[in-house]
Amino acid sequence: MNRLRRRRGTSVAPPVTLPDDDDLLSEILLRLPPRCGLAEDEGGQWRFYGCRHGRVLLFNRAKNEILVWVPDTGDHRRVAVPPEIDGKEKIIWNGAVLSAANADDGFSSCPFKVVLVGVAGNNTQMFACVYCSESGKWSDLISVAAPFLVFFFRDPGILVGHALYWMASGDHGSTILQFDLDDQTPAVIEWPSDSDPNCYTQTWLTEGDCLRVATFSRGSLQMWERKVCSEGVAKWVLQKTYELKNVLNPEIRLNVEYVTKLGYAQDIKVMFVWAAHSVFMLQLDSLQAKKVWESCVIAPIHPYASTYVADYVSLRMHYSSPFIYTRNYGLRKTGKVSRL
Numbered sequence: 001m002n003r004l005r006r007r008r009g010t011s012v013a014p015p016v017t018l019p020d021d022d023d024l025l026s027e028i029l030l031r032l033p034p035r036c037g038l039a040e041d042e043g044g045q046w047r048f049y050g051c052r053h054g055r056v057l058l059f060n061r062a063k064n065e066i067l068v069w070v071p072d073t074g075d076h077r078r079v080a081v082p083p084e085i086d087g088k089e090k091i092i093w094n095g096a097v098l099s100a101a102n103a104d105d106g107f108s109s110c111p112f113k114v115v116l117v118g119v120a121g122n123n124t125q126m127f128a129c130v131y132c133s134e135s136g137k138w139s140d141l142i143s144v145a146a147p148f149l150v151f152f153f154r155d156p157g158i159l160v161g162h163a164l165y166w167m168a169s170g171d172h173g174s175t176i177l178q179f180d181l182d183d184q185t186p187a188v189i190e191w192p193s194d195s196d197p198n199c200y201t202q203t204w205l206t207e208g209d210c211l212r213v214a215t216f217s218r219g220s221l222q223m224w225e226r227k228v229c230s231e232g233v234a235k236w237v238l239q240k241t242y243e244l245k246n247v248l249n250p251e252i253r254l255n256v257e258y259v260t261k262l263g264y265a266q267d268i269k270v271m272f273v274w275a276a277h278s279v280f281m282l283q284l285d286s287l288q289a290k291k292v293w294e295s296c297v298i299a300p301i302h303p304y305a306s307t308y309v310a311d312y313v314s315l316r317m318h319y320s321s322p323f324i325y326t327r328n329y330g331l332r333k334t335g336k337v338s339r340l
Contacts, residue, residue, distance in 0.1 A: 054070055065081060085129075091120070148172035165179075201213055
């Protein structure tokens, strides 16, 4: 069951206008503070599972533990995952961190929750479990049957209303795992049947509380919206198809046959894509695009936002030590970024 609820007292902000001041594209190189204890001799690599509300979530499969880190202050907490998740019968594939409540001095001072998701039962089930920093305890594992054999989860989870969403892929295409944060129940949402199962995707919420998905492949961009039909059944409806080269830069003929999604800034609904040896920002509501920089290197971009500044962050693993590459894209000038 797909329930989309708007947080009380929240107003819908107009689409963000992408900045034009290239002088604001300053580059900073930051290293994770040594006191976080990610020494090279500990073994295993820290996998990046997402960032939200001023915190970053990392997972070490070899040590079977998570690290929740606040880059602004260097504060961190390491937590062992439930012992029943052994990495064999039950395997963690993704996760999300979020604040449990608002605070006057910023989200990073709030209690937080971590939701981990994975597969079990020879890839026939998807499961989730929740860690609460206030109690210091994990919930029981909650499972839901997979529609096909699921092998991995794409991209960090997306927070839409009171639910988290992950794209899961397997032997018969893709599906969406929804986790309701209020009821702590997982559910499966089928993927648009007429879309390319191998395309890049992004999920977000419209002003009318409708779940939308953007897909792009083979030079085209498709906008899908999940609507309830007259029979009371929710289904995906294709809203429009665009030529991606006209969206990214209509004044220049771009070769966009090979396009890669690099990341997504959820607070402002901006997707980062690589095409024609360049990185672009694409605002999904307005379809306004801006070329950020030229690059032959394709690397993930993990947007990070806090009460201090909003940056988009590319986190790279190097000898088990995360590095963060940051470029400020001018949100200081366009106004304060709304927080979920």
